[in-house]
Amino acid sequence: RGCSGEPNRALAYYHSGDTRDLALIAGILRERHPRANIGAMGFSLGGNVLLKAMGERIDGGQGLFDAAAVMSVPYDLAASSALLQQTHMGRIYSQYFMRSLRRKVEWKRNQLAQRLNMADIAQVRSIEALDEVVTAPLNGFKSAGDYYAQCSSTTFLAEVRVPTLMLHSEDDPFLPSDAIPHREVGRNPALRLLLTPSGGHVGFVGGTPWAPEFWGETVAARFLAQELKSPHHE
Known part of the structure; x- marks a missing residue:
């Protein structure tokens, strides 16, 4: 869709709400691996697409994925x-x-x-x-x-039925702190918000400059691994 360094053939580009490609690929994976548990990870705009893709479906995304994680999502596009x-x-x-x-x-x-x-x-x-x-x-x-x-993915969160980790920082320059969807998360047991005071935008890094630790990705991978092997997915 124009992100590979060369133009795509279609007139339009990708955008924050275009879920068609993601749904297509998820469907192909389901067909090829019908017994496998499938997880997905979305960063920033991709996280908005992932949340919307799940929430806009009648099954809340369960036909696409068994677990999901998102990082630094601009949940409210206007506020962002x-x-x-x-x-x-x-x-x-x-x-x-x-x-x-x-x-x-x-x-x-x-x-x-x-x-x-x-x-x-x-x-x-x-x-x-x-x-x-x-x-x-x-x-x-x-x-x-x-x-x-x-x-905006905030409007789709209520319908998500896939266990989803939402990692976000209060100082993310892409989203004002009052637009973080606390209420929506509190009303949906499938959603788990991990909120940190710092981390910026996709910047969850620890360690030292010589030995950095990208702990955000580690936490997300651990969450996905745990959910995908849990009994309710067997």
Whole structure:
């Protein structure tokens, strides 16, 4: 979908709510390994996709996976987009992403010009503005706000039925602390929130500079291993 270093063939790119590829691959794995327990891990935007993929299904994702873990998810896309423009660290991340996204737009300039206003795209200076003039119209959303409302994983958490670990930091520059979904987690026994005071965005690192320990991944892998071998999956 445009993340491999070369343009994808479709006009649209990936986005935070596009769950089709994930559901397809999970379905193939189920067909090939019908007796296997299957887990999934999602980071950042990928975590939003994973949570939405499970929560939007009538079975709460049980037909896809037996356990899941996510890290540093921007649960509320509107709040995330706004915060990226309000803090110094957020603006650094935003500028980095904007450079990458502009390259992807340039790859398909001739194709996009048939559907979008390229003059508007040239004036874009924020993620939200890009979502307004590129992501939303290419994917059938009315606006950036409509895209955020339909694709924020917070709105799908109540329906998740797969045991899921949610690792997050209170100082994540992608999400204000008041948008962390405490209420949704408290109402759904399938969800387990591991919240730390620091860790930034996908930055759960310990040890020393010479011997770093990526403990976030270790905790997630341990959770998945424990859930996938538990009796209720036998």
